[in-house]
Amino acid sequence: MIKRKLADIAAMCGGQVANADDNNLIIQGVITDSRRIEQGCLFVPLSGERFDGHAFVADSLASGASATLWERIKGNPPGPAILVDDALEALQRLAKSYLAATEAKVVGITGSNGKTTTKDLLYSLLATTYRVHKTGGNYNNHIGLPLTILAMPEDTEIAVLEMGMSGRYEIEFLSKLAEPEAVIVTNIGESHLQQLGSRLEIARAKLEILSGLKAGGLFVYNGDEPLIQEVLADSDTPKPEQLHTLTFGLNGNNDIYPSGIMFLEHGTMFTLKEGETPFELPLLGEHNVVNGLAAIAVARHYGIADTAIREGLKHAELTGMRIEIVQGDNGVTILNDAYNASPTSAKAAIDVLKTMKGYRNKIAVLGDMLELGEDEVRFHQEVGEFLTPENTDLLFTYGRLGREIAAGAKKHLLPDNIYAYDDKSELIHKLISLLHPKDIILVKASRGMKLEEVVEAVKHSELHQ
Ligand SMILES: CC(=O)N[C@H]1[C@@H](OP(=O)(O)OP(=O)(O)OC[C@H]2O[C@@H](n3ccc(=O)[nH]c3=O)[C@H](O)[C@@H]2O)O[C@H](CO)[C@@H](O)[C@@H]1O[C@H](C)C(=O)N[C@@H](C)C(=O)N[C@H](CCC(=O)N[C@@H](CCC[C@@H](N)C(=O)O)C(=O)O)C(=O)O
Numbered sequence: 001m002i003k004r005k006l007a008d009i010a011a012m013c014g015g016q017v018a019n020a021d022d023n024n025l026i027i028q029g030v031i032t033d034s035r036r037i038e039q040g041c042l043f044v045p046l047s048g049e050r051f052d053g054h055a056f057v058a059d060s061l062a063s064g065a066s067a068t069l070w071e072r073i074k075g076n077p078p079g080p081a082i083l084v085d086d087a088l089e090a091l092q093r094l095a096k097s098y099l100a101a102t103e104a105k106v107v108g109i110t111g112s113n114g115k116t117t118t119k120d121l122l123y124s125l126l127a128t129t130y131r132v133h134k135t136g137g138n139y140n141n142h143i144g145l146p147l148t149i150l151a152m153p154e155d156t157e158i159a160v161l162e163m164g165m166s167g168r169y170e171i172e173f174l175s176k177l178a179e180p181e182a183v184i185v186t187n188i189g190e191s192h193l194q195q196l197g198s199r200l201e202i203a204r205a206k207l208e209i210l211s212g213l214k215a216g217g218l219f220v221y222n223g224d225e226p227l228i229q230e231v232l233a234d235s236d237t238p239k240p241e242q243l244h245t246l247t248f249g250l251n252g253n254n255d256i257y258p259s260g261i262m263f264l265e266h267g268t269m270f271t272l273k274e275g276e277t278p279f280e281l282p283l284l285g286e287h288n289v290v291n292g293l294a295a296i297a298v299a300r301h302y303g304i305a306d307t308a309i310r311e312g313l314k315h316a317e318l319t320g321m322r323i324e325i326v327q328g329d330n331g332v333t334i335l336n337d338a339y340n341a342s343p344t345s346a347k348a349a350i351d352v353l354k355t356m357k358g359y360r361n362k363i364a365v366l367g368d369m370l371e372l373g374e375d376e377v378r379f380h381q382e383v384g385e386f387l388t389p390e391n392t393d394l395l396f397t398y399g400r401l402g403r404e405i406a407a408g409a410k411k412h413l414l415p416d417n418i419y420a421y422d423d424k425s426e427l428i429h430k431l432i433s434l435l436h437p438k439d440i441i442l443v444k445a446s447r448g449m450k451l452e453e454v455v456e457a458v459k460h461s462e463l464h465q
């Protein structure tokens, strides 16, 4: 993490030191939450939906922060400070300046689905050889990415940075801040359609990642997605000189694609060439093989041998709630995919349920998918129609839009096997009453639905069957 003299930090973020007895005071780390102060850090007071961080500056200094940023418009700071006009902009400038002072090469990852998973997989491959830093959790926006950079060890060789968006020009900002030398676009789904209006516009937003890519940089993208090719070919799409490209995907016309896939109980095996030693992923689903292909493409670009890649994949540490296998105390198997949901990721998860063998009942617990815009009802009905007796025995839905999943499910499932709820506790009660230790449950909805509460309840429940 960043460790500098107070005066140097002021210069790096364009601020001015005030109230400090010692400009050579050493600052270590940057924190934006007074509830998580670490001794000697710089507190950065941000304004959000509920609070103005300036209200917590005195507390932060009392709790061990060595200094704070302070916006000039707020009057006199209550202790050692760096005066700035805008704390967020200063935080972003500090991050850019710190990154430039290191030798770290940046790999940027964006896409509608799979950013966090691909980031975790790529990290595990690169870390076999390099000193690597990666985005923690889902810290992928205009605040999270700068904080990720400032938490980076000074001797980092490669930084794997997740870049998220819900509107145009957000990725452009992040890419220009981080100036990656390699970038991945995982796929173009439906996430944030509400704000973007069309999948083409989502593709344009994702390919803004090329705007900050260094000259001669590498663009690794999902070759199965025609919208990416379309936007890449558009002369209006900003891209660097001497752009190198690599495609990944399931189709054999990609630069890297699987020659065979085998679904296992707790993971997935795949080969890239017939007869070669397979690669093994501790993740379920064909979609995670695709994520793995993107990670392999970049790892090979950085000279990682396939033997190291196989080791890295096998021991990858993954962020939870992405089709995470959870074993209940009561024997029930839960596929916790509750982190987020869109039609593309929901169908990918249902495909995983289809590959699971040896269970009594396959149960899907599906909730609202948010931010999908005017076609949200149709999207939910289509997910319902995707459910068949081959992949689902019982369906539980949660939420207003979940009812549309239930409506669509009637196309292939018997009405007696479909349960729609607006109340989470009622859903949990009914679900538990039907559960058997040999059942498997997929739990999936958008972040805002907090379906991890269903996972927690089911995990610890006493069964009656
Ligand atoms: C600003 C901030 O960091 N807020 C976080 C804070 O929120 P809180 O509920 O406390 O309220 P405020 O935001 O109003 O607080 C303002 C500041 O005051 C601080 N503070 C508050 C109380 C207190 O007692 N002491 C304090 O010091 C506070 O820390 C603030 O700095 O806490 C919440 C709960 O932990 C956080 O959720 C909230 O974080 C916001 C949402 C945030 O953006 N955090 C980033 C670090 C981040 O990267 N979060 C990611 C999610 C990113 C994301 O949604 N990405 C999208 C794509 C990008 C969309 C883009 N348009 C966007 O706007 O984000 C995606 O789809 O992936 C994460 O945490 O997962």
Ligand SMILES: Nc1ncnc2c1ncn2[C@@H]1O[C@H](COP(=O)(O)OP(=O)(O)OP(=O)(O)O)[C@@H](O)[C@H]1O
Pocket: 111, 112, 113, 114, 115, 116, 117, 118, 138, 164, 186, 187, 191, 287, 288, 290, 291, 321, 322, 323, 337, 339, 340, 341, 344, 345, 346, 348, 349
């Ligand atoms: N390549 C993919 N295609 C479809 N779904 C995917 C893919 N990769 C991951 N998913 C699913 O998408 C959801 C989110 O996964 P992950 O967090 O890795 O993606 P993300 O792009 O970081 O998501 P978000 O933008 O919501 O933070 C999970 O349900 C996961 O199973």
Ligand SMILES: C[C@@H](N)C(=O)N[C@H](C)C(=O)O
Pocket: 340, 369, 370, 371, 446, 447, 448, 449
């Ligand atoms: C807030 C944004 N990152 C997100 O995840 N939105 C989903 C759709 C949600 O809020 O549930």
